[in-house]
Amino acid sequence: MKSYAWKIYMLTAANFLVGTSEYIIAGILDKVAADLGVSVSAAGQLITVFSLAFAIGTPILMAMTSGVDRRKMLLYSLGIFVVGNAVAFLLPGFSFLMVSRVILALGTGIFFVTAMTVASKLAPSEKQGSAIATIVMGFSTSLVVGVPLGRVVASFYDWKVVFGGIGILGLFAILAVSLLIPKSEAEESMPIRQQLSLLKEPRIIMALMITFFLLTGYSIAYTYITPFLLDITGMSEQGVSIGLLAFGIASLFGSKFGGYSSDKWGVYPTLFGGMLVQATALILIFIAGQSAVFMLPLLVFWSFSAWTSGPTQQFNLVQQAPEAAGVMLSLNSSMLQLAMAAGAGIGGVVIEQISLISISWIGAIGVTVAAATAVVSLRLSRSEARRKAERSVVYNRT
Numbered sequence: 001m002k003s004y005a006w007k008i009y010m011l012t013a014a015n016f017l018v019g020t021s022e023y024i025i026a027g028i029l030d031k032v033a034a035d036l037g038v039s040v041s042a043a044g045q046l047i048t049v050f051s052l053a054f055a056i057g058t059p060i061l062m063a064m065t066s067g068v069d070r071r072k073m074l075l076y077s078l079g080i081f082v083v084g085n086a087v088a089f090l091l092p093g094f095s096f097l098m099v100s101r102v103i104l105a106l107g108t109g110i111f112f113v114t115a116m117t118v119a120s121k122l123a124p125s126e127k128q129g130s131a132i133a134t135i136v137m138g139f140s141t142s143l144v145v146g147v148p149l150g151r152v153v154a155s156f157y158d159w160k161v162v163f164g165g166i167g168i169l170g171l172f173a174i175l176a177v178s179l180l181i182p183k184s185e186a187e188e189s190m191p192i193r194q195q196l197s198l199l200k201e202p203r204i205i206m207a208l209m210i211t212f213f214l215l216t217g218y219s220i221a222y223t224y225i226t227p228f229l230l231d232i233t234g235m236s237e238q239g240v241s242i243g244l245l246a247f248g249i250a251s252l253f254g255s256k257f258g259g260y261s262s263d264k265w266g267v268y269p270t271l272f273g274g275m276l277v278q279a280t281a282l283i284l285i286f287i288a289g290q291s292a293v294f295m296l297p298l299l300v301f302w303s304f305s306a307w308t309s310g311p312t313q314q315f316n317l318v319q320q321a322p323e324a325a326g327v328m329l330s331l332n333s334s335m336l337q338l339a340m341a342a343g344a345g346i347g348g349v350v351i352e353q354i355s356l357i358s359i360s361w362i363g364a365i366g367v368t369v370a371a372a373t374a375v376v377s378l379r380l381s382r383s384e385a386r387r388k389a390e391r392s393v394v395y396n397r398t
Helices: 003-027 029-036 045-064 070-090 094-122 125-156 160-180 192-200 202-222 225-232 237-265 267-288 292-320 322-353 356-397
Strands: none
Touching (some): 003 045, 029 094, 045 322, 070 160, 094 125, 094 292, 125 237, 125 292, 192 202, 202 225, 202 267, 202 292, 225 237, 237 267, 292 322
């Protein structure tokens, strides 16, 4: 195996760890609520607080630290991550757990973005899409393995043990990064105002809006997939578990395929293809979702296509502004978190005002809007490329 591949897989393993810290709370929410004496809805605010802290704090901190060596950023973020887990494990009460979620969100956000930046620089140019896809796969694996495993641990022991264990593993991750990841040049330091000026460029805005509409459509359906499978499809509890496991496994293959396809056929063909298949899958779920026989393969179909777009969109944003890759990836991560929150809210309204089964075709609309946004984004990117080429010709003549 090539030397850079080992380093990328190590970062993926660490990303699995920080991803588990984000998603695990949903898997043990009932236990947390019962132990702390709060309602499940109040405990659910732990997820909201995490998403908001991630969405708002990550781009600000990434902008402020653009001149810091990326290896140091990995170590600093893991240090913050360990502190957040320690607070959850050692300090009692709901308030301290809420503080812990904010700390964990900041550490997770910085590590996730920095790991993708480092991976894209470690890999050769023709393998950058695959490298980013591998890092993203660490996050998706946490859904498949980390959350169920955390649930099992919380069932046998106190739920706090989960955070204690993650914190200890975080210390090993710090050691691995310090030994295996070489020092790398920081991105060229730019004032925060200049970095945020990226948002004044229409092509950047449209590229980020792809993420927003794509993940909103996905979240509308996925947030409520368990009640959908129970009430609409009529699956048993065991059947739901099998369905969600299949969904998670398909996400791993989809994420990896997205990176391969981006390298082989290009970003936009992969994006358009993934979104077309995802919208089709969601419409078919609306049509045939009442049958468990059809629903299981449709879940796999949907998950594979949805996760194909994830690493592809990350790579797309790196290409949009390679001189500020970290800032772009952090903005995209924030947009993702906001989209997930928006999708969950819209899905709740759809269930209350229309019907539970409607979340699938409403989600398909969101994905379709994302595809239309990608068309506009592609045109803007091509126009910018032509302008750069024309300026280069004029410069060379002079």
